[in-house]
Amino acid sequence: MHALGDFSLTVVNGGNFRLDGGAMHGVVPKTLWSKLVSCDDQNRCEYATNCLYVEGRGVRMLIETGNGDKLSPRQKEVFGIDHDRAVAGALTEAGIDPASIDLVVLSHLHFDHVGGATVRKGNAIVPVFPRARHVVQKREWQAAMAPHERNRASYLQENLGPLREAGLLDLVDGEAELAPGVRVLPTPGHTPGHQSVLIDGGGQRALFCGDVAPTSVHVRLPYIMAYDLDVEATLESKRGLWQRAIAEDWLCVFGHDCACHAARLGLDASGQPAVTATENL
Numbered sequence: 001m002h003a004l005g006d007f008s009l010t011v012v013n014g015g016n017f018r019l020d021g022g023a024m025h026g027v028v029p030k031t032l033w034s035k036l037v038s039c040d041d042q043n044r045c046e047y048a049t050n051c052l053y054v055e056g057r058g059v060r061m062l063i064e065t066g067n068g069d070k071l072s073p074r075q076k077e078v079f080g081i082d083h084d085r086a087v088a089g090a091l092t093e094a095g096i097d098p099a100s101i102d103l104v105v106l107s108h109l110h111f112d113h114v115g116g117a118t119v120r121k122g123n124a125i126v127p128v129f130p131r132a133r134h135v136v137q138k139r140e141w142q143a144a145m146a147p148h149e150r151n152r153a154s155y156l157q158e159n160l161g162p163l164r165e166a167g168l169l170d171l172v173d174g175e176a177e178l179a180p181g182v183r184v185l186p187t188p189g190h191t192p193g194h195q196s197v198l199i200d201g202g203g204q205r206a207l208f209c210g211d212v213a214p215t216s217v218h219v220r221l222p223y224i225m226a227y228d229l230d231v232e233a234t235l236e237s238k239r240g241l242w243q244r245a246i247a248e249d250w251l252c253v254f255g256h257d258c259a260c261h262a263a264r265l266g267l268d269a270s271g272q273p274a275v276t277a278t279e280n281l
Contacts, residue, residue: 002281004251005201006181007056011261011281012094014051014066014087014116018044018080023226036217044080047215047256049112051087052208053096054199059179061103062087062129063197063208064255068115070125070158087116088128103178104134107210107255108191109144110154118162125162134163135178137186138171140193150229151191187212187241189234190227196241206251206262212237214256216263216275242273251279
């Protein structure tokens, strides 16, 4: 647990998985990124699904929900998943009752971010957090409801329909305050409706980056995933975030980093954004 003014922050892991190293680092050649991260014999790197539990000012909030435990055997094989871990169990292990969550914020609706919001019970799929508002950008929801060939494999309708049918969706349009001290910031690029979450505990701020920077390695401006639909938009989203993060000393939280939950940023010798101090939450 990490104190951030009026809030406490706790990272809970919804389960690790593996993604192609080349795709995760875009145009950066393997000769460079392989010095920073390792990969298996299928060129896959291991990543966490770090979800952030935030409590304070009368709010119990969860940012992201991880992969969940509904993936098929074939999907688990492709993504190197050898467990059935889901975020609800991780919350319980941390002494947090999943039923007490009243706000779930999703950076976007890819399966590794929204999969843990629902669970299979018998022949039905039901919400894990039945009393929570599930906040997503309107533009993201529209994209997820009309996926194309480039993103269809990431938007799994079994993760989305149950939330809509239960009336738990809260669609916002652009920057919005969700609760005192909690604000979503549009950070498009990875998807058109991607958002990051800024938490202000009273002078101390933390940013949950989402997939605008999935790991601390991706703080470097050229390190942009090939999964991103609009690489130039991601670049500008990162540039704007890092300017503020450095000027205001934000703690930046990474959703997929196995080793580094969060970091503070500064400029390196060449004047480029870089990690200057790391923290685990």
